[in-house]
Amino acid sequence: xxxxxxxxxxxxxxxxxxxxxxxxxxxxxxxxxxxxxxxxxxxxxxxxxxxxxxxxxxxxxxxxxxxxxxxxxxxxxxxxxxxxxxxxxxxxxxxxxxxxxxxxxxxxxxxxxxxxxxxxxxxxxxxxxxxxxxxxxxxxxxxxxxxxxxxxxxxxxxxxx
Amino acid sequence: xxxxxxxxxxxxxxxxxxxxxxxxxxxxxxxxxxxxxxxxxxxxxxxxxxxxxxxxxxxxxxxxxxxxxxxxxxxxxxxxxxxxxxxxxxxxxxxxxxxxxxxxxxxxxxxxxxxxxxxxxxxxxxxxxxxxxxxxxxxxxxxxxxxxxxxxxxxxxxxxxxxxxxxxxxxxxxxxxxxxxxxxxxxxxxxxxxxxxxxxxxxxxxxxxxxxxxxxxxxxxxxxxxxxxxxxxxxxxxxxxxxxxxxxxxxxxxxxxxxxxxxxxxxxxxxxxxxxxxxxxxxxxxxxxxxxxxxxxxxxxxxxxxxxxxxxxxxxxxxxxxxxxxxxxxxxxxxxxxxxxxxxxxxxxxxxxxxxxxxxxxxxxxxxxxxxxxxxxxxxxxxxxxxxxxxxxxxxxxxxxxxxxxxxxxxxxxxxxxxxxxxxxxxxxxxxxxxxxxxxxxxxxxxxxxxxxxxxxxxxxxxxxxxxxxxxxxxxxxxxxxxxxxxxxxxxxxxxxxxxxxxxxxxxxxxxxxxxxxxxxxxxxxxxxxxxxxxxxxxxxxxxxxxxxxxxxxxxxxxxxxxxxxxxxxxxxxxxxxxxxxxxxxxxxxxxxxxxxxxxxxxxxxxxxxxxxxxxxxxxxxxxxxxxxxxxxxxxxxxxxxxxxxxxxxxxxxxxxxxxxxxxxxxxxxxxxxxxxxxxxxxxxxxxxxxxxxxxxxxxxxxxxxxxxxxxxxxxxxxxxxxxxxxxxxxxxxxxxxxxxxxxxxxxxxxxxxxxxxxxxxxxxxxxxxxxxxxxxxxxxxxxxxxxxxxxxxxxxxxxxxxxx
Numbered sequence: 001x002x003x004x005x006x007x008x009x010x011x012x013x014x015x016x017x018x019x020x021x022x023x024x025x026x027x028x029x030x031x032x033x034x035x036x037x038x039x040x041x042x043x044x045x046x047x048x049x050x051x052x053x054x055x056x057x058x059x060x061x062x063x064x065x066x067x068x069x070x071x072x073x074x075x076x077x078x079x080x081x082x083x084x085x086x087x088x089x090x091x092x093x094x095x096x097x098x099x100x101x102x103x104x105x106x107x108x109x110x111x112x113x114x115x116x117x118x119x120x121x122x123x124x125x126x127x128x129x130x131x132x133x134x135x136x137x138x139x140x141x142x143x144x145x146x147x148x149x150x151x152x153x154x155x156x157x158x159x160x161x
Numbered sequence: 162x163x164x165x166x167x168x169x170x171x172x173x174x175x176x177x178x179x180x181x182x183x184x185x186x187x188x189x190x191x192x193x194x195x196x197x198x199x200x201x202x203x204x205x206x207x208x209x210x211x212x213x214x215x216x217x218x219x220x221x222x223x224x225x226x227x228x229x230x231x232x233x234x235x236x237x238x239x240x241x242x243x244x245x246x247x248x249x250x251x252x253x254x255x256x257x258x259x260x261x262x263x264x265x266x267x268x269x270x271x272x273x274x275x276x277x278x279x280x281x282x283x284x285x286x287x288x289x290x291x292x293x294x295x296x297x298x299x300x301x302x303x304x305x306x307x308x309x310x311x312x313x314x315x316x317x318x319x320x321x322x323x324x325x326x327x328x329x330x331x332x333x334x335x336x337x338x339x340x341x342x343x344x345x346x347x348x349x350x351x352x353x354x355x356x357x358x359x360x361x362x363x364x365x366x367x368x369x370x371x372x373x374x375x376x377x378x379x380x381x382x383x384x385x386x387x388x389x390x391x392x393x394x395x396x397x398x399x400x401x402x403x404x405x406x407x408x409x410x411x412x413x414x415x416x417x418x419x420x421x422x423x424x425x426x427x428x429x430x431x432x433x434x435x436x437x438x439x440x441x442x443x444x445x446x447x448x449x450x451x452x453x454x455x456x457x458x459x460x461x462x463x464x465x466x467x468x469x470x471x472x473x474x475x476x477x478x479x480x481x482x483x484x485x486x487x488x489x490x491x492x493x494x495x496x497x498x499x500x501x502x503x504x505x506x507x508x509x510x511x512x513x514x515x516x517x518x519x520x521x522x523x524x525x526x527x528x529x530x531x532x533x534x535x536x537x538x539x540x541x542x543x544x545x546x547x548x549x550x551x552x553x554x555x556x557x558x559x560x561x562x563x564x565x566x567x568x569x570x571x572x573x574x575x576x577x578x579x580x581x582x583x584x585x586x587x588x589x590x591x592x593x594x595x596x597x598x599x600x601x602x603x604x605x606x607x608x609x610x611x612x613x614x615x616x617x618x619x620x621x622x623x624x625x626x627x628x629x630x631x632x633x634x635x636x637x638x639x640x641x642x643x644x645x646x647x648x649x650x651x652x653x654x655x656x657x658x659x660x661x662x663x664x665x666x667x668x669x670x671x672x673x674x675x676x677x678x679x680x681x682x683x684x685x686x687x688x689x690x691x692x693x694x695x696x697x698x699x700x701x702x703x704x705x706x707x708x709x710x711x712x713x714x715x716x717x718x719x720x721x722x723x724x725x726x727x728x729x730x731x732x733x734x735x736x737x738x739x740x741x742x743x744x745x746x747x748x749x750x751x752x753x754x755x756x757x758x759x760x761x762x763x764x765x766x767x768x769x770x771x772x773x774x775x776x777x778x779x780x781x782x783x784x785x786x787x788x789x790x791x792x793x794x795x796x797x798x799x800x801x802x803x804x805x806x807x808x809x810x811x812x813x814x815x816x817x818x819x820x821x822x823x824x825x826x827x828x829x830x831x832x833x834x835x836x837x838x839x840x841x842x843x844x845x846x847x848x849x850x851x852x853x854x855x856x857x858x859x860x861x862x863x864x865x866x867x868x869x870x871x872x873x874x875x876x877x878x879x880x881x882x883x884x885x886x887x888x889x890x891x892x893x894x895x896x897x898x899x900x901x902x903x904x905x906x907x908x909x910x911x912x913x914x915x916x917x918x919x920x921x922x923x924x925x926x927x928x929x930x931x932x933x934x935x936x937x938x939x940x941x942x943x944x945x946x947x948x949x950x951x952x953x954x955x956x957x958x959x960x961x962x963x964x965x966x
Contacts, residue, residue, distance in 0.1 A: 018285070020285075021285075028195075032197075033188070034188070034190075034192075034194075034195035035187070035188015035189065035190065036188065037190075037192065037371070037419075038194070038372070039370045039371065039372065039419075039452065040452035040874070040875045041451045041452045041453055041874070042452065042453075042874045042875050042876050044874070044875035044876060045370065045452070045875055047370060074188065075186075075187065075188035076187065076188040076189075078187075079187075081183075081187040081189075082187075087183075087186065087187070091186040091187065094182070094186050095178055095179070095182040095183070095186060096178060098178070098179065098840045098841070098843070098844050100182060100185055100186065101420075101675035101676070101677070101844055101848060102369070102370065102371065102417075102418065102419045102420040102674055102675030103181070103182075103184075103185030103186070103190055103417065103419065103675065104192070104369075104370035104371040104419030104420060105370050106185050106186055107186075107188050110186060125888065128883070129882075129883040129884045129886075130883075130884050132882070132883040132884075133882045133883060133884040134882075135882075135883075136370065136875065136880050136882060137370070137883075138368055138369055138370050138420050138422070138848070138851075138852075138880065139370075139420055139675050139844075139848045140844060140847055140848050140851075141847035141848045141849075141850055141851030141852075141886060141889065141912075142847075142851070142882075142883040142886055143847040143886075143888055143889050143891075144843075144844060144847065145883065146883065146888065
C-alpha cells in the first residue's frame with residue numbers, strides 16, 4: 001500500500017492505495033466519484049477522461065500513485081451543479097445541442113471538449129473532430145457533439161468580448 | 162370551446178431539450194456498476210481460450226485458498242435452481258436448439274465461454290484468482306467458417322448430428338400473396354434481365370459504451386437484480402421461468418443503461434450466475450465485464466451470406482425476387498437469435514411492387530460467439546440486399562438508380578398496399594422523400610462533378626450511392642408474433658397516476674437506455690392532460706414501479722408504448738369527468754375537457770385537472786359509490802407494424818491509388834410520420850447513420866481459423882470516431898401512420914437500416930468504371946485497393962472475404 005495525497009474536485013483527499021490501482025478505480029471505488037465511467041480496457045474510448053492539473057487525461061491510463069500531489073477535476077467538479085447550480089458552458093452546450101443520448105461517453109467527452117477549447121478556443125470542425133478522436137460515442141454519430149463544442153466555443157468568444 | 166390564456170402551447174412537435182440530460186452531464190448518473198451494497202462480493206469469470214474443447218479437468222483449489230476469495234464454482238456445483246438460458250423464438254417446430262447451460266458441463270463451444278466463476282471480496286481479488294483456476298482442455302475441431310459449417314464438415318455440437326438449426330421458408334405462391342418466383346426467373350432468363358449476386362453481411366459487435374454489469378441483492382423479501390439490460394421485464398420472466406423463484410418474488414431494475422442497440426436484450430450467463438451465487442451465499446454480488454469480455458461474450462449481430470436472384474424485364478420492371486440466406490447463430494440459439502433473419506423476411510421486397518417472392522433462411526450453429534439482435538435486426542440485411550440489387554439492375558440497364566426505383570415503387574396513391582410478403586403498408590410517400598432528398602443533396606450537380614472527374618481521370622473518383630429504404634417497426638402485433646411461433650406478445654403497458662399535488666406520474670413498460678423517453682413521453686402526457694411538461698415524471702426500468710411491460714427494442718417504444726400512455730391518459734380524463742360534473746353540479750354529458758380544464762358547456766364554470774385530482778385525493782365530496790381514484794392503466798396491442806421510409810443519398814470520394822474511402826456528403830429524408838420531438842428524432846437518425854456507415858466501411862468481427870476473435874478490443878474493432886465521420890444532412894418528411902392515434906412511426910433503427918447500402922452503392926459507383934463488381938464489407942482501403950487492382954488485371958472480383966482487411 002502507498003499513501004497518496006491529492007486534490008479532487010477542490011477537496012483534499014488522502015488514502016492508502018495498492019500501487020496497481022488505476023486512477024479511475026481510485027476515483028470511483030475509494031472516493032465514490034462514479035460520474036467518471038469506464039468504457040474499455042485499452043484506453044481507446046475516453047469515457048474515463050478527467051483533468052489532471054488542468055489537462056485532459058484518461059484516468060484508466062494512469063495509476064493512482066502517479067496522481068499523488070496532483071489536482072484532479074472530474075465531471076462532478078467541473079461546475080457546482082448540485083442543488084440545481086449553474087452548468088459549465090460545455091455542459092450547457094451538450095444539453096442545448098442534444099449532444100448525448102445514453103450519456104455514458106458524456107462525462108469524458110465533456111472533459112475532453114473543455115480541454116480542447118482551452119488549447120484552441122476557436123477550432124474548425126475538422127480540428128474538433130480530430131481533437132475528439134480519442135473519445136468514442138456510440139449513440140450520436142458525433143454530429144451534435146461537434147455542434148456542442150462549436151456552440152461552447154462561440155459562447156466563449158462572446159463572453160470574452 | 163373556450164381557449165384560456167394559460168393553456169400550454171402544444172408540446173408534441175417541440176424540440177424540447179431532454180429531461181434526462183442534467184444527471185448525465187453532471188456525473189449524477191446511476192449506472193449498474195455505480196451501485197455498491199454492504200458486504201457486496203465480486204465475480205470474476207474464467208473463460209475458455211478455445212472455440213471448441215472438452216473440459217477434462219478443473220482445479221480450483223489454489224484459487225479457493227487465495228486471500229479474500231469466498232468461493233469458486235464450476236458446472237459441477239450448480240443445481241437446477243441455477244436455471245438455463247432460453248431461446249424464446251424457435252422459428253420452426255423442428256429447430257435444433259442446443260441446451261444452453263449457465264456453465265457448460267464438459268465441453269466449451271466458443272472462445273470466451275465461462276467455465277468457472279470466482280467470488281471474492283473485491284473485483285481485483287476476483288480477477289487475480291481467475292488466473293489461479295487451472296482448466297485442462299482437450300481441443301476439438303471447431304466449426305468456424307459459416308459456409309463450411311452449413312455443409313456439416315465439422316460439427317459445432319457433435320451430439321446434434323448437424324449444424325443446421327432451422328430452415329424457414331416463405332413463398333408468395335404458396336402463401337397466396339404473389340406469383341411463382343421460379344416462373345419469373347425462367348421468364349427473365351429468356352427475355353429479360355437476371356441479377357444474381359452473393360453478398361456477405363459482416364459480423365458486427367453492438368459495442369454499447371457501457372459494458373454489461375449486474376448486481377444481485379438477495380436480502381429482503383423480494384430478490385433484486387440490477388442489470389445493464391434493455392429488457393428488465395423479460396429478464397424477470399426468464400428468471401422465474403427457469404430458476405424456480407416465483408415471479409412475484411423477483412424485482413429487476415434497469416437503472417441508467419449506457420446504450421444497447423439490441424446488444425442488451427439478451428438473457429446472459431453472467432446475469433444467471435450472479436442470481437444463483439447471491440442466493441447461495443446470501444450476499445449481494447456484482448459482476449462488471451471488461452470491454453474485451455463484452456466483445457468476446459456479448460452477442461454479435463448480422464453474419465449472413467445472402468444468395469440473391471432478382472428477375473426483371475428489359476424495361477426495368479422487377480418481376481421476381483429469390484432470397485436464400487445462410488445465417489450464423491454462433492454456438493447457441495440466443496433469446497431471439499434464430500428469429501432475427503426471419504424479421505428480415507418481410508422486408509426484402511421493400512418499397513417495390515414485386516409480383517413473386519421466395520425467401521429461405523438456413524440458420525447454422527458454429528463455434529463462435531452467439532448472435533442476436535443488433536440495431537435493425539434482420540431488416541438492415543434485407544435492405545442491403547434489395548438496395549444493392551436495385552442499383553445493380555440499374556447499372557445493368559444503364560438507368561439512373563433513382564429512376565429505376567421509381568419505376569418499381571409503390572406510389573403514394575396506392576396506400577394502403579398489401580405486399581408480396583403479406584404485410585399491409587399503411588402510408589408513405591416515396592416520391593416526396595426522394596424529390597426532397599435529391600434537392601438537398603444537389604444530386605444533379607454531384608452527378609456532373611462525377612462525370613468531370615471520370616473524364617479527367619482524377620485519381621480521386623466520386624461515387625454516388627442510393628438507398629430508398631422502408632422497414633417494419635413497432636414490434637409487434639401479438640397475433641403476428643403468435644403466427645411466427647414467438648414466445649411472447651408484442652403489447653405495451655402504461656399507467657398514469659394523478660398525484661394529490663397535481664403532479665403526474667407515468668409508468669411505462671418500455672425501458673429506455675438513451676432514447677429520451679422521459680422527455681418525449683412527458684410531451685405526450687402534457688398535451689393529453691393539459692398539464693405542464695415539467696410536472697410529468699416518467700418512470701421506467703424497474704419491475705416494481707413499471708409493473709408490466711415488454712421493454713425497448715424494435716423501434717417500438719413510442720409507437721406501441723407511447724400509444725399505451727395515450728390510452729391510459731384518456732382513461733384518466735374519462736374517470737375524472739363524473740367528479741368534475743359532481744363538483745360543478747352539472748351533468749356529465751355537459752362536461753368538456755380541453756387544455757387541462759373540465760368545463761361546463763356554455764358556461765364559464767370549470768375546474769382544472771389538478772383541482773379534480775386534489776378532490777379525489779381528499780375524497781370528501783365524490784359522487785355516490787365512486788372509487789376515489791382517477792388513476793388509470795392501459796395495455797396496447799398494435800394491429801399492424803408501421804413503415805417508416807426514406808431516401809438516403811451518399812457521396813464518397815475514393816482514392817484509387819490507396820483505396821481510401823472518404824465520406825463527402827450524406828443526405829437523408831426520413832419519413833417517420835408525426836414527430837413528437839424533432840431533436841430526438843434527428844439524434845436517432847444521426848446515431849443510426851453512424852452505425853450503418855460503420856458496417857459499410859469500418860466494423861468487422863473477425864475470427865481466426867482457430868475461432869479466436871481477433872477484433873476483440875477497441876484497438877482492433879473499428880468503432881468510428883468523430884474524425885471518421887462527417888456532419889450529416891438529415892431531414893424529415895411526415896406522412897402520418899394510420900395505425901396509431903399519434904400518427905408516429907419508429908425511428909430508432911431507420912438510419913442504420915438505410916445507410917449501409919447507400920455507402921456501398923456509392924463506393925461501387927466510384928470504382929465500377931474499372932470493372933469492379935463488388936467490394937465485401939467493410940470496404941476498407943485494402944479491400945477497395947485490391948478490388949481495383951484485381952479488376953484492372955482482368956479479374957472481376959467476387960464476394961470472397963479473403964485475408965485482406
